[in-house]
Structures are given as structure tokens and as C-alpha cells.
Amino acid sequence: xxxxxxxxxxxxxxxxxxxxxxxxxxxxxxxxxxxxxxxxxxxxxxxxxxxxxxxxxxxxxxxxxxxxxxxxxxxxxxxxxxxxxxxxxxxxxxxxxxxxxxxxxxxxxxxxxxxxxxxxxxxxxxxxxxxxxxxxxxxxxxxxxxxxxxxxxxxxxxxxxxxxxxxxxxxxxxxxxxxxxxxxxxxxxxxxxxxxxxxxxxxxxxxxxxxxxxxxxxxxxxxxxxxxxxxxxxxxxxxxxxxxxxxxxxxxxxxxxxxxxxxxxxxxxxxxxxxxxxxxxxxxxxxxxxxxxxxxxxxxxxxxxxxxxxxxxxxxxxxxxxxxxxxxxxxxxxxxxxxxxxxxxxxxxxxxxxxxxxxxxxxxxxxxxxxxxxxxxxxxxxxxxxxxxxxxxxxxxxxxxxxxxxxxxxxxxxxxxxxxxxxxxxxxxxxxxxxxxxxxxxxxxxxxxxxxxxxxxxxxxxxxxxxxxxxxxxxxxxxxxxxxxxxxxxxxxxxxxxxxxxxxxxxxxxxxxxxxxxxxxxxxxxxxxxxxxxxxxxxxxxxxxxxxxxxxxxxxxxxxxxxxxxxxxxxxxxxxxxxxxxxxxxxxxxxxxxxxxxxxxxxxxxxxxxxxxx
Numbered sequence: 001x002x003x004x005x006x007x008x009x010x011x012x013x014x015x016x017x018x019x020x021x022x023x024x025x026x027x028x029x030x031x032x033x034x035x036x037x038x039x040x041x042x043x044x045x046x047x048x049x050x051x052x053x054x055x056x057x058x059x060x061x062x063x064x065x066x067x068x069x070x071x072x073x074x075x076x077x078x079x080x081x082x083x084x085x086x087x088x089x090x091x092x093x094x095x096x097x098x099x100x101x102x103x104x105x106x107x108x109x110x111x112x113x114x115x116x117x118x119x120x121x122x123x124x125x126x127x128x129x130x131x132x133x134x135x136x137x138x139x140x141x142x143x144x145x146x147x148x149x150x151x152x153x154x155x156x157x158x159x160x161x162x163x164x165x166x167x168x169x170x171x172x173x174x175x176x177x178x179x180x181x182x183x184x185x186x187x188x189x190x191x192x193x194x195x196x197x198x199x200x201x202x203x204x205x206x207x208x209x210x211x212x213x214x215x216x217x218x219x220x221x222x223x224x225x226x227x228x229x230x231x232x233x234x235x236x237x238x239x240x241x242x243x244x245x246x247x248x249x250x251x252x253x254x255x256x257x258x259x260x261x262x263x264x265x266x267x268x269x270x271x272x273x274x275x276x277x278x279x280x281x282x283x284x285x286x287x288x289x290x291x292x293x294x295x296x297x298x299x300x301x302x303x304x305x306x307x308x309x310x311x312x313x314x315x316x317x318x319x320x321x322x323x324x325x326x327x328x329x330x331x332x333x334x335x336x337x338x339x340x341x342x343x344x345x346x347x348x349x350x351x352x353x354x355x356x357x358x359x360x361x362x363x364x365x366x367x368x369x370x371x372x373x374x375x376x377x378x379x380x381x382x383x384x385x386x387x388x389x390x391x392x393x394x395x396x397x398x399x400x401x402x403x404x405x406x407x408x409x410x411x412x413x414x415x416x417x418x419x420x421x422x423x424x425x426x427x428x429x430x431x432x433x434x435x436x437x438x439x440x441x442x443x444x445x446x447x448x449x450x451x452x453x454x455x456x457x458x459x460x461x462x463x464x465x466x467x468x469x470x471x472x473x474x475x476x477x478x479x480x481x482x483x484x485x486x487x488x489x490x491x492x493x494x495x496x497x498x499x500x501x502x503x504x505x506x507x508x509x510x511x512x513x514x515x516x517x518x519x520x521x522x523x524x525x526x527x528x529x530x531x532x533x534x535x536x537x538x539x540x541x542x543x544x545x546x547x548x549x550x551x552x553x554x555x556x557x558x559x560x561x562x563x564x565x566x567x568x569x570x571x572x573x574x575x576x577x578x579x580x581x582x583x584x585x586x587x588x589x590x591x592x593x594x595x596x597x598x599x600x601x602x603x604x605x606x607x608x609x610x611x612x613x614x
Contacts, residue, residue: 008032008039009319009351015282016040019047019250022271022309023282030322033284037252038071040282041083044250045076052082054247056270058091059254065090068254084248088263092226095233095244102233102240105216112220114597115588120218121147124210132200133207144595150208154224157231157262160209167201174198227262234269245273249280256285256305264304277310319351326362375413382419382611394420395609404428411613412555420610428598429569430589432562434550435599437462439589441544445524446583448491451477455490462549463517466509473514494518528582533574536582537567565601 008016012032015025016039027033037057044050057068065085072080086094096103103109112120121143133142153163179191187195215221221229234241251270253259259267271279283305306312368374378399385391401407404427411423429435437460443453457463458470465473473493481488494514508514520543528536541547541563550559573580573588592599 007035009317011315011317011319012036012039015315015317016043018282018313018315019044020280021278022280022305022312024256024305024312024314025282025284025317026286026314027284027317028286028320030320031317032319033254033317034067034071036317037068037254037284038075038080040252041072041080041250042075045079050249052076052079053084054249055083055252056091056248056250057083057085057252057254058088059085060087060258062087062090064254088259088266089223089226092230092266095230096226099233099240102237103229105219109219109221111226112215112222115591116220117147117222118143118591118595118597120214120220121211124207124214128207128210130203130207132196132203146204146207149204150211151222151224153208154222154228155260155262157228157265159228160205160212163208164202164205167198167205171195171198171202224262227266231262231265231269234266241269242273245270251279251281253281253283253285256283258285264308268308271309279309281309318349320349325349371409375410378410379414379417379419382414393609394611395422398612398614400614407613408558412557414611414613415557421613422610423613427601429562429565429601430593430599432558434553434559434562435566438546438566439586441540442582442586445521445528446586448494448521448525449489451490454494462544462546463513465513465517469508469510469514472508532578533580533582533585534567534571537570561601565599568602569599 009032012035015023015036019040025033025036027036041052041055041057044055045052059065059068065087068085069080069083072083072085074080076083084091100109122140125139125143130142133146135141153159158166174191174195179188180186181188215225234244248270251267253267267281267283271281273279306314366377368377382394382397386394386397399410401410407423408427411421414421437457440453440456440460441462443450444457448454455474458465458474461467461470463470473490477488477490477493480493495518524540524543527539531539547560547563550556550563553559570585573585589599591597
């Protein structure tokens with residue numbers, strides 16, 4: 001078979017046909033990058049008789065990997081499955097799995113989870129007793145900063161010893177050039193502040209070293225370690241590097257603008273086997289789309305390619321197959337304000353967009369007095385164009401919003417108007433009021449002396465206790481707590497109330513409800529010890545009437561999805577550890593909330609093809 005040239009524009013065809021040497025393709029959105037990659041793979045196999053297994057494609061997301069694999073299967077048949085398609089981390093994981101003996105720093109090694117990482121950092125802080133990185137009252141104040149800074153260093157391929165050397169040099173430079181106040185003879189404030197930052201950095205370097213040592217001791221490695229471990233092996237094991245240089249004769253990288261230093265080092269090492277400095281590497285990227293910049297990527301990563309490999313062929317894709325010209329022109333006006341761009345001219349030209357479609361797609365700016373007015377206008381527009389005029393289908397419409405909360409609110413509004421939607425806001429289940437209510441209830445079951453959780457459970461009216469009685473109980477608790485040396489337990493008041501028939505000054509309306517509810521807490525505590533966590537969760541929802549409470553709430557759809565996502569997480573945790581119980585679950589969720597770890601909600605799909613809200 002030959003490549004179908006009629007399906008490629010001249011710039012795409014040039015990229016497909018330029019199979020030898022380094023190639024940098026500057027490709028804007030909607031310019032057919034996946035089509036180019038797969039057509040090029042097919043062309044290489046046909047013109048050179050290269051085994052598909054000798055071609056490596058790396059991209060950034062698992063969805064990108066699946067998209068490329070599906071396209072390869074479509075254009076090459078079963079041979080497409082033999083092409084090596086990975087994320088950068090997936091490629092490094094495959095190297096570790098293929099040569100475990102070269103990476104075994106313990107009898108068994110495995111990646112560390114987010115929760116496990118937090119617990120390990122806490123252990124390090126407890127044992128290290130930091131002098132600079134500490135505050136009064138919260139020993140873990142700097143934990144999140146430590147974790148994020150170490151991850152940043154790893155993404156830039158900077159190990160603990162290299163970082164420690166850099167900080168020592170920084171301190172030595174400061175000490176050799178102390179700037180003094182002429183009046184007092186003391187170091188000036190700016191110098192002292194920078195010296196303090198350097199001291200903190202040195203302590204952080206020590207934590208970085210301790211963290212790596214503890215990982216190795218436990219047979220663990222984290223997400224960023226995968227690339228650093230492979231870089232280290234490639235740099236120090238010529239035979240291993242040579243194996244991969246011989247194995248992959250052609251390498252392609254998608255979304256290259258998002259690469260960081262460690263990932264670029266992998267690419268540089270794989271391409272270093274060519275004596276002429278011109279390996280068969282093609283990268284596809286666009287500096288205007290650096291969506292993973294927060295992961296350590298930058299414009300310099302694209303410029304790195306031009307400086308590393310000799311005389312790369314630079315090809316610009318400008319034909320856009322996704323959007324009408326009006327949209328492209330507006331996007332260009334916005335993005336040209338970005339000063340960190342390549343010099344390459346990238347004016348996107350709409351293809352397959354007739355005049356009628358272009359006119360109907362002109363950009364319009366409409367201002368509204370408030371969010372509800374905006375939602376009503378959108379609903380009216382959808383109704384007119386889909387239901388009345390039938391200009392389009394629901395699935396032809398997309399609504400982009402600024403935050404996940406706005407996505408959630410817009411989707412719920414449209415659902416209430418019987419408009420089908422498809423959305424996945426990436427909403428954090430832990431931020432839901434439903435989740436907070438459940439976790440408070442669970443906290444009381446685990447530890448009835450938790451006054452704050454107990455107060456919140458009572459005031460949510462989930463207990464069946466009269467509102468007035470709840471007020472009287474809390475008021476009585478606060479009165480009893482005044483002047484006490486040690487804090488009083490609200491659980492003790494509930495216990496005394498449930499065991500007594502004399503309620504004295506409390507004047508409770510329905511003391512029986514209090515007795516019944518407190519008895520139920522004791523029963524739940526016993527059941528949580530006897531049942532698996534998934535079974536207990538179902539029993540809890542049933543016995544408390546929690547589902548009915550959610551269904552009566554204003555956002556019942558959101559609430560029910562939250563319960564479903566929570567149940568899925570509970571089943572997952574229990575499948576990994578059969579002895580995982582309620583106490584462990586409460587602790588885990590508290591750590592998640594304290595350190596900003598999220599529990600993503602499962603995507604929601606309407607039974608009908610719907611408006612995409614994102």
C-alpha cells in the first residue's frame with residue numbers, strides 16, 4: 001500500500017516524506033497532527049521496510065496514546081498495534097519493567113501513591129525536627145511546599161546532591177559578599193533575607209536527600225522518579241542505552257511544547273547514537289499551546305531541539321480543519337499578545353469552511369446582568385436552534401466555562417430544563433456538601449468525642465432530633481464548657497441525656513429521639529468493626545435515610561453522583577486492602593482534604609447525545 005497523498009496538504013505531505021534526520025513540525029490546533037503522525041509511520045514502513053516495532057511515538061496523555069493507537073490500527077491494520085506508543089512516563093515504566101535487574105534498589109519496587117507520599121513526608125518531618133522549615137503550632141506547615149519543590153527539581157532532572165551543591169555555592173557566594181549597613185555595621189535587611197532563603201533551601205535539600213533515601217529503603221519510587229531513574233541508567237549504562245538506540249530507529253514526539261528538561265534529556269540520549277548529530281527524530285509542537293507549563297515545560301524546550309540536533313527541517317502546518325476562519329482570526333489576535341513565541345509565522349487558515357458556515361460562526365460578545373440571565377439566554381438559544389429551527393443537534397454545541405463549579409451549575413441548570421448534557425467537570429468529590437456530611441458522620445462513629453464533627457452532624461438535621469432540641473443541647477454544652485480547664489465532650493452530654501429520664505433545665509421536646517440516635521451511633525460503631533467497608537457504607541446509607549436526604553436537596557443529581565463516586569473509591573480501597581476499615585478511611589480523607597489531594601468525580605453522560613459542558 002502507498003500513503004494516500006490526496007488526504008494530506010503540502011505541508012503535511014512534506015513532514016510525512018521527510019523521514020531522515022531531525023524534523024520540527026510547528027503545528028497549531030486542528031491542523032491534523034495525529035493524521036500526520038500515523039501517515040508518517042506508514043510511509044516509513046513502506047519506504048524503508050522498517051519493522052513497526054522499531055518506531056517509537058511519545059505523547060503526554062493516555063487519551064493521546066489511545067487516539068494515536070486507534071488511528072494506526074485504522075491506517076495500518078494489525079501492524080499498527082506493533083508500533084510502540086507511550087507517554088514519557090509510560091515509556092520509562094516500560095524500560096524499568098523490561099530491565100528490572102538494572103533498577104532494583106530493593107527486593108520489590110513499586111510506585112508510591114499520593115496518600116502514601118504525604119504519610120512519608122510527615123514521617124520525615126517528625127524525625128528530622130527542622131529548624132528553618134517550621135512554624136509554631138503546625139509542624140507540617142511546609143509539607144506541601146517541600147513536596148512540590150522536590151517534584152519541580154525532579155522534572156528538571158536535578159537530583160538531591162546536585163541541588164545541595166548549588167545551595168552550598170549560593171551560601172558561599174553570599175558569605176563572601178556580605179553587604180553591611182553603614183550606620184549599624186550589621187548586614188542589610190535584603191542580604192539577611194536572602195541568606196535566610198538560602199538556609200531554608202539547604203534544609204530543603206537535606207529533606208530531598210532524606211526523602212529519596214526513605215523511598216529506596218521502602219522499595220518505592222514516585223511519578224517523577226521514573227524518568228530520572230531511566231535518565232541515570234541511560235547515562236551510566238552504555239549497553240542499555242545502545243539497546244534502545246538500536247531498537248528504535250525512528251522516534252516521534254507529539255505535544256513537544258510541553259516537554260520538561262528530564263523528558264528532553266531522554267530524547268537527547270536516545271538520539272545521541274548518530275555520529276552526524278542528525279538522528280531520525282520528529283517532534284510536533286506549538287509554543288502557543290503549552291498547557292502543561294505548570295509541569296515544568298517552557299518555550300526553551302522547543303528551542304532546545306533546534307540547538308541540540310544539527311540542521312533540523314522546520315515545517316509549519318497552517319491549514320486548520322476544525323474551526324471557521326472567524327474563530328481562528330480571533331484566537332490569533334489574543335495569542336499574539338504572548339511574547340514568548342517562536343518566530344515561525346503561524347497564520348491558521350480554515351479549510352472546508354464555506355461562506356455560510358463562516359458567517360454563522362462569527363464571534364459575538366454578549367453581556368449579561370448576572371449568571372441566571374446568562375443561563376436563561378443559553379437555554380433559549382439552544383431551544384431555538386435545536387428544537388424549533390433544527391439548525392443543529394445538541395451534540396453540536398459546546399459550552400466552555402471558567403471553573404469546575406460553573407460547569408457543574410450550568411450542567412445542572414440545563415438538566416433541569418430537560419436539555420441532555422455530557423460533562424466531566426473534574427469536580428473534587430471531597431468538596432461536595434454531601435461528602436462533608438458523610439465524613440462528619442463517619443468521624444463521630446469513629447470518635448464520638450470529636451465535638452466539631454458532632455455539632456455539624458446535629459445541625460444538619462440528619463439525626464432525626466428536633467431542631468430546638470439540637471439548639472438546647474449545643475447551648476447546654478457551651479454553658480458547661482465555660483471556665484473548664486479541660487475541654488468538655490459533647491458526647492458525654494448526649495450519653496448522660498440518653499441514659500437519664502431527668503432532663504432538668506434542658507426542657508427537651510423529644511428526648512426519645514436523642515436516645516435512639518445515640519444508640520444508633522453505638523450500633524454503627526459495632527457494625528463498622530464487623531462488616532467490610534463497602535457493606536457498611538450501603539448499610540449506613542440505608543439506615544440513616546441519607547439517600548432520601550440527598551434526593552430532597554436542591555442539587556440532588558450532583559449529590560447522587562457524589563455518593564456513587566464515594567462508593568467507587570471505597571470499593572477500590574477495600575479491594576486493595578481487605579482489612580481497610582472506617583477509621584482508616586476517615587484518616588485518609590482527612591489527609592486528602594488537608595493537603596489538597598482530590599477525589600475526581602466519575603464522568604456523567606446523559607442517556608441522549610447532549611450539549612458538551614466543560
